[in-house]
Amino acid sequence: MTLEIQNLHVRIEEREILHGVNLKVDKDQTHALMGPNGSGKSTLANTIMGNPNYEVTEGKILFNGEDLTEADPDERARAGLFLAFQYPATIPGVSVANFLRLAVNARREEPIKVKEFGKVLRENMDLLRIDKAFSSRYLNEGFSGGEKKRAEILQLAMLKPEVAVLDETDSGLDVDALRIVSDGVNALRGPTMGVLIITHYTRILNYVSPDFVHIMLDGRIVREGTAELADELEEKGYDFIRAEVEASNAG
Amino acid sequence: MPASAATTWLDERREQAVAAYEREEVPTWRRSGFWTTSLRKLDLDALEPRRYEPLDQLPPVVADALGEDDLGALVVQRGASTVHAYVDPDLARQGVIVTSLELAVEEYPELVREWYMRRLSHEEGKFPAATAAFWTGGVFIHVPRGLKLDKPIQSVYLIDEPGTAQYAHTLAVVGETSECSIREYCLGAPIEGQALHAGAFELYAQAGANVQLAHFHDWGPGQIHDISTKRVEIGRDAHVGWVPVHLGGRLIKQTLDIITAEQGSDMRHTGLYFTERDEHLDLFTSDKHERGHTTGDTVWKGALTGNSRASYEGLIHIVKDAQETHTYLQTHQMLLSQDAKGDAIPSLIVQTDNVSASHGGTVGELDEEQIFYMTSRGLPRSEAVRILVEGYFEEVVQRLNDEGLQGLVRRRIAEKLLAAQDQVNRFIGERVGARRMPEAAEKEGAAA
Ligand SMILES: Nc1ncnc2c1ncn2[C@@H]1O[C@H](COP(=O)(O)OP(=O)(O)OP(=O)(O)O)[C@@H](O)[C@H]1O
Ligand SMILES: [Mg+2]
Numbered sequence: 001m002t003l004e005i006q007n008l009h010v011r012i013e014e015r016e017i018l019h020g021v022n023l024k025v026d027k028d029q030t031h032a033l034m035g036p037n038g039s040g041k042s043t044l045a046n047t048i049m050g051n052p053n054y055e056v057t058e059g060k061i062l063f064n065g066e067d068l069t070e071a072d073p074d075e076r077a078r079a080g081l082f083l084a085f086q087y088p089a090t091i092p093g094v095s096v097a098n099f100l101r102l103a104v105n106a107r108r109e110e111p112i113k114v115k116e117f118g119k120v121l122r123e124n125m126d127l128l129r130i131d132k133a134f135s136s137r138y139l140n141e142g143f144s145g146g147e148k149k150r151a152e153i154l155q156l157a158m159l160k161p162e163v164a165v166l167d168e169t170d171s172g173l174d175v176d177a178l179r180i181v182s183d184g185v186n187a188l189r190g191p192t193m194g195v196l197i198i199t200h201y202t203r204i205l206n207y208v209s210p211d212f213v214h215i216m217l218d219g220r221i222v223r224e225g226t227a228e229l230a231d232e233l234e235e236k237g238y239d240f241i242r243a244e245v246e247a248s249n250a251g
Numbered sequence: 252m253p254a255s256a257a258t259t260w261l262d263e264r265r266e267q268a269v270a271a272y273e274r275e276e277v278p279t280w281r282r283s284g285f286w287t288t289s290l291r292k293l294d295l296d297a298l299e300p301r302r303y304e305p306l307d308q309l310p311p312v313v314a315d316a317l318g319e320d321d322l323g324a325l326v327v328q329r330g331a332s333t334v335h336a337y338v339d340p341d342l343a344r345q346g347v348i349v350t351s352l353e354l355a356v357e358e359y360p361e362l363v364r365e366w367y368m369r370r371l372s373h374e375e376g377k378f379p380a381a382t383a384a385f386w387t388g389g390v391f392i393h394v395p396r397g398l399k400l401d402k403p404i405q406s407v408y409l410i411d412e413p414g415t416a417q418y419a420h421t422l423a424v425v426g427e428t429s430e431c432s433i434r435e436y437c438l439g440a441p442i443e444g445q446a447l448h449a450g451a452f453e454l455y456a457q458a459g460a461n462v463q464l465a466h467f468h469d470w471g472p473g474q475i476h477d478i479s480t481k482r483v484e485i486g487r488d489a490h491v492g493w494v495p496v497h498l499g500g501r502l503i504k505q506t507l508d509i510i511t512a513e514q515g516s517d518m519r520h521t522g523l524y525f526t527e528r529d530e531h532l533d534l535f536t537s538d539k540h541e542r543g544h545t546t547g548d549t550v551w552k553g554a555l556t557g558n559s560r561a562s563y564e565g566l567i568h569i570v571k572d573a574q575e576t577h578t579y580l581q582t583h584q585m586l587l588s589q590d591a592k593g594d595a596i597p598s599l600i601v602q603t604d605n606v607s608a609s610h611g612g613t614v615g616e617l618d619e620e621q622i623f624y625m626t627s628r629g630l631p632r633s634e635a636v637r638i639l640v641e642g643y644f645e646e647v648v649q650r651l652n653d654e655g656l657q658g659l660v661r662r663r664i665a666e667k668l669l670a671a672q673d674q675v676n677r678f679i680g681e682r683v684g685a686r687r688m689p690e691a692a693e694k695e696g697a698a699a
Contacts (some may be wrong), residue, residue, distance in 0.1 A: 049627045052619065077629035089624035093642025099628075102638065106629035138642070155628065 035216030080162035145172035182207030268383035323402030324349035352389025396426035413444025439470035450479035487513035511545035526559035547578035
């Protein structure tokens with residue numbers, strides 16, 4: 001089970017943001033994608049999930065060998081892809097529990113039994129130490145930044161995708177919440193779920209250690225390596241990497 | 252008092268109304284911008300009141316809407332006739348009156364006369380005059396002071412034959428400190444041809460009363476026209492929560508006024524409409540504060556499909572000297588089809604100081620980011636749209652605070668969305684498609 005991105009070029013409103021991105025995430029791997037603000041990380045995440053605002057002008061998104069470049073977001077989700085949003089939308093009038101039940105049922109032939117659903121939901125809420133009252137609130141309406149992120153991970157836990165992209169799930173979380181969310185991700189990832197963690201900080205990577213680290217600058221992945229690369233980046237900063245890239249391009 | 256004397260005052264009132272009716276022209280209502288409500292296509296001369304015998308069994312349209320709801324009282328008017336009336340013996344014993352207005356005039360002349368058209372006038376135009384002149388059947392509700400009723404009091408107006416003219420009048424009075432729920436349903440069978448409901452509704456909530464009031468309109472796909480005035484007066488320290496729901500009718504023109512008339516009176520007014528096909532809905536609501544230290548909260552939400560038209564205008568009016576009044580009004584409208592057109596206009600008249608009054612309105616389409624969010628969780632686009640629209644209305648549905656009616660409203664909204672599914676998908680699909688177009692063009696260009 002693999003997510004494979006080949007030479008991806010993406011445009012938004014007539015401007016090219018991604019200029020040929022290649023990336024491969026196996027379902028037993030954890031990857032980290034780092035890069036400065038505006039470098040195109042969320043653009044990649046949204047394009048992987050099929051956001052219609054982002055236009056693929058070249059390249060492919062393959063999932064388990066199947067070409068999903070033109071697929072609708074719901075097809076991608078049912079195929080096993082998941083995106084935890086950097087800025088999740090608010091869905092007024094639809095409770096967390098109700099939404100989750102609909103989403104769970106969307107990928108099943110037979111709707112889940114009410115009792116079974118309640119049990120699984122409770123377990124996952126316990127795992128993420130989410131208060132019971134939370135499930136009857138309208139999805140993301142009036143949620144604090146941290147609550148939104150937890151709600152995203154709760155959805156991840158309920159939907160059990162094969163490859164999940166976490167777009168800055170760590171930002172806006174306090175130390176305790178980061179710990180809880182990281183533990184949650186650790187419990188879920190492994191042989192059957194690959195993860196692509198988009199982040200600015202090594203903080204989360206200390207809890208959820210990545211197998212590979214990719215660095216994105218101006219819509220291109222410019223450096224790749226193992227977990228140590230994240231530490232190097234933290235030490236030296238993007239300007240250093242940028243200079244290094246420019247030097248090698250010149251040379 | 253002998254019956255003849257009892258009817259004299261009413262005959263006089265009817266005569267005055269007939270005079271007004273004959274004097275008045277059939278109106279055309281215009282509002283700023285594109286909006287006009289015209290009755291040009293309604294053949295008034297072809298319509299007439301129709302009389303029916305009492306029924307043992309409720310007509311199917313009525314039975315379906317009421318379901319298994321446990322009611323404290325029920326009055327059903329079909330066409331011009333009251334065909335069914337029931338009051339729970341317990342309520343009757345406590346002095347609660349629920350009957351046709353026609354009978355009430357005979358049986359409780361003093362009581363009816365005390366309240367009848369206190370806040371309504373036959374001088375408000377052609378149709379209010381017609382209703383005041385020609386009403387038959389009607390509904391009278393009187394809840395004496397100090398009672399707390401746990402089952403709703405229900406009235407139903409049914410039109411199930413083309414050619415019907417229904418002149419309807421409901422008078423409801425809730426005594427001091429009493430608590431109750433009143434529901435009025437306006438239902439139409441799917442008739443082929445035109446019909447008219449010209450209605451008047453008045454509710455007086457006396458000091459300290461707490462009334463939950465719902466109006467449910469579903470005139471069905473026939474050519475039923477509804478021109479009505481509804482008015483609610485709230486007494487000292489009394490509260491009324493009013494939820495009008497509009498789910499169908501060829502042409503609807505309604506004026507809904509809620510008056511906080513004494514200190515401490517408080518209202519919550521929450522409405523909903525969903526128009527489809529070639530329906531035309533024209534609503535004017537007013538939140539009038541006649542005294543200081545009153546509070547109000549108005550929210551209206553609508554959605555439009557087909558080539559329907561819907562216009563909502565909501566006015567907050569705070570009169571001179573009504574200081575320390577706090578109120579706000581929100582109105583939202585969602586367009587779900589390319590050919591639907593609507594507007595939502597909040598407005599404000601404040602004739603005093605020391606008040607807080609705010610209003611806001613939005614007219615919009617479904618949010619693509621919300622749809623993307625939901626589809627990214629595996630929900631097909633059409634289901635995401637349905638859930639979003641249902642969620643949009645849920646705030647209003649919650650305020651009905653009545654399981655039976657909530658179920659009915661949710662069911663009808665779901666049915667309407669299902670019926671409009673293709674056109675809604677085409678509409679929102681086109682908007683996304685428009686953005687994808689350059690890509691397709693370029694690809695073709697590259698291939699060539
Ligand atoms: N919906 C959009 N409309 C217009 N421009 C956009 C949109 N989304 C992204 N962009 C632009 O694309 C570029 C890349 O943005 P993107 O959100 O992918 O960056 P990012 O790496 O996720 O940044 P951050 O670390 O701040 O989240 C930016 O210049 C941004 O302004
Ligand atoms: Mg981002």
